[in-house]
Amino acid sequence: MRAFNLNGVARSVLAALLLLLSTTHVYAAEGDVDHEFELTIDDTIIDLVGDMTYHTFAFNGQVPGPLIHVKEGERIRVNVTNFTTLTHTIHWHGMIQRGSWQSDGVPDKTQKPIKPGDTFTYEFVAEPSGTHWYHCHVNVNEHVAIRGMWGAFIVEPKEPTEIEQKVTKDYVLMLSSWASKWAHSPGEGGVPGDVFDYFTINGKAFPESQAIRVEEGDVVRLRLIGAGEEVHSVHIHGHVFDIAFKDGHALPHPIKADTVLMGPGERYDLILYADNPGRWMIHDHVDTHTMNADRPDGGIMTVIEYREIDHDDEYYHWGHKEFQADFYFEEALQKPHGMHETSIHRGEPAL
Numbered sequence: 001m002r003a004f005n006l007n008g009v010a011r012s013v014l015a016a017l018l019l020l021l022s023t024t025h026v027y028a029a030e031g032d033v034d035h036e037f038e039l040t041i042d043d044t045i046i047d048l049v050g051d052m053t054y055h056t057f058a059f060n061g062q063v064p065g066p067l068i069h070v071k072e073g074e075r076i077r078v079n080v081t082n083f084t085t086l087t088h089t090i091h092w093h094g095m096i097q098r099g100s101w102q103s104d105g106v107p108d109k110t111q112k113p114i115k116p117g118d119t120f121t122y123e124f125v126a127e128p129s130g131t132h133w134y135h136c137h138v139n140v141n142e143h144v145a146i147r148g149m150w151g152a153f154i155v156e157p158k159e160p161t162e163i164e165q166k167v168t169k170d171y172v173l174m175l176s177s178w179a180s181k182w183a184h185s186p187g188e189g190g191v192p193g194d195v196f197d198y199f200t201i202n203g204k205a206f207p208e209s210q211a212i213r214v215e216e217g218d219v220v221r222l223r224l225i226g227a228g229e230e231v232h233s234v235h236i237h238g239h240v241f242d243i244a245f246k247d248g249h250a251l252p253h254p255i256k257a258d259t260v261l262m263g264p265g266e267r268y269d270l271i272l273y274a275d276n277p278g279r280w281m282i283h284d285h286v287d288t289h290t291m292n293a294d295r296p297d298g299g300i301m302t303v304i305e306y307r308e309i310d311h312d313d314e315y316y317h318w319g320h321k322e323f324q325a326d327f328y329f330e331e332a333l334q335k336p337h338g339m340h341e342t343s344i345h346r347g348e349p350a351l
Ligand code: CU
Pocket: 057, 087, 088, 089, 136, 137, 138, 139, 143, 149
C-alpha cells in the first residue's frame, strides 16, 4: 500500500480530529500516564525449598517480582531504584516499544545501566496484549538465570478472544532453575558448565509450591513463563489442554496437547477444561527437573486438586498442607489493574 502524502494543513486537521476522537488520555512528554509504579531492586534472600536459601536481586524484595497487570494501550511509567551494589536495567519482554525504544532496557545499547543508588524511569505503552514479563538485562546469565530478577507483566486485551472470556481461573507459573554453587555469591556465577540442581515454580520447589485448586466446570488458564536458563517440558495428567497463546499472542488454531516444551523467554498460555475430578500432577518431564539436588520428588511439580475430591489421604504429600492463595497470583489477577505485591513471594533482606 502506498503511504499517504499529506500536506501540512491536512496533517494538522487530521491530528486535531484524532485528538477530538480519542477516548483515552492525550500524553505530553512527562505528562499523564495511566499507571505509575515504583520498583526497587533489593539484595534479598529467598528460600527455594527446605534450608536451600539463595541470594537474589529481587524486585520489591520478592521473587517473582510484583505482578504488573494493565490494559492494552495504557501508558505506563515505572521508576526503578537500584538498592544493590551492582548495576541493573529492566527489559519489558514482549512490549513492542513503538516510539519508546529508549525504554527497552538494554544496557549500553538503549540506556546506561542503573548504578547503585540511582533511579531510572521507563515510559511506554502497554502493547501488545498477552502474557509478558519483565527482567533485568545486565549480566542476564547471572541476574536473570540465577538471581530472580523477573516478574509477570500481563496486558489485558481490548478485545478478548472467545476462549479467554470463558476463563474462570487464571494462574501464572514462572519456571526457573538455580545452581546451588552460587547461592550466596552475588556477582558471580551463571557461567557455561554450571550445574543447575534446584528448579522452581514461582520461586519454590516441590513440596513448597502450592496446589492449583479447581472445581469441575472451571476453564483454567495457565500462563507459563520460561524465566530461567533451562527448557521445561510441562506435562499435565488427566486432561487434554489447548495451547492457545504463544508469547502472549492468540494462536489462530490452538494445539491440543498434554505436554508442552518451553524454552527460556517463551510464554505459553494453556487452556484446560476441568472435566475430570481427581488429583492430577503437573510436572516438568525433563525428569531431573523434578529433583531438589540429589533428592527426587521435588523441583517443578504441583498438583491440580479438584474441590470435589477429599485431599486428606494419609499417603498424599499435601494431605495436610496449609493452602496459601496467591502463589500463582490467582488473587492478584482479580484485583483492579495496577501493580500488586504478593507477600507469599517475599524474601528477607540480605544483611
Ligand atoms: Cu541486574
